[in-house]
Amino acid sequence: MVIHSRKQNKFLYVSGDGRVFTLGEVSKHSSNQDCWIVIDGKVVYDVTKFLDDHPGGDDVILTSTGKDATDDFEDVGHSTTAKAMLDEYYVGDIASSTVPTKTTFVPPPPNQKQSSQTQSSELVIKTLQFLVPLLILGLALGIHSYTKTP
Numbered sequence: 001m002v003i004h005s006r007k008q009n010k011f012l013y014v015s016g017d018g019r020v021f022t023l024g025e026v027s028k029h030s031s032n033q034d035c036w037i038v039i040d041g042k043v044v045y046d047v048t049k050f051l052d053d054h055p056g057g058d059d060v061i062l063t064s065t066g067k068d069a070t071d072d073f074e075d076v077g078h079s080t081t082a083k084a085m086l087d088e089y090y091v092g093d094i095a096s097s098t099v100p101t102k103t104t105f106v107p108p109p110p111n112q113k114q115s116s117q118t119q120s121s122e123l124v125i126k127t128l129q130f131l132v133p134l135l136i137l138g139l140a141l142g143i144h145s146y147t148k149t150p
């Protein structure tokens with residue numbers, strides 16, 4: 001087996017016998033007896049033996065199985081020592097086409113067409129805003145002229 005190292009983003013990992021797995025295959029290894037994780041969307045690590053020694057506990061690793069765990073691994077702010085430890089557990093690469101691409105939330109466009117009910121209630125409000133001051137003015141003038149002494 002020819003072993004060479006290559007830098008891939010922030011991770012230095014050893015390229016082994018070039019085994020390539022699908023995410024479906026990796027997902028079958030999601031228990032504390034057999035635990036594989038995918039980091040960097042490409043590399044598969046068998047961390048079963050490390051579960052009991054993990055300073056963050058085995059649960060956190062187990063919940064990161066069956067998917068690209070890069071964000072989970074990175075978000076913790078693992079030390080370079082922790083990153084270097086990954087090499088020990090390398091088993092192969094993942095067919096990137098089997099890993100879902102990250103989707104970012106895009107808010108829906110504002111509703112251009114308002115319902116006719118909303119439109120008609122807006123029209124009523126606008127009309128009232130115009131009519132009410134006129135009515136008050138008319139009423140005031142009426143009272144004034146009625147109470148005016150000749």
Ligand code: HEM
Pocket residue numbers: 037045047050054055056057060061064069070072073076077078079080081082083085086089
């Ligand atoms: C994606 C899965 C993983 C998650 C969610 C995770 C989470 C965590 C958490 C929460 C801690 C902090 C524990 C504490 O301070 O109490 C920790 C520490 C640590 N983890 Fe992980 N971990 C993961 C995978 C790994 C892997 C695969 C390795 C190495 C093979 C590793 C190595 C370490 C080490 C060495 C520490 C001690 C602090 C450090 O040196 O960064 N972890 N991890």
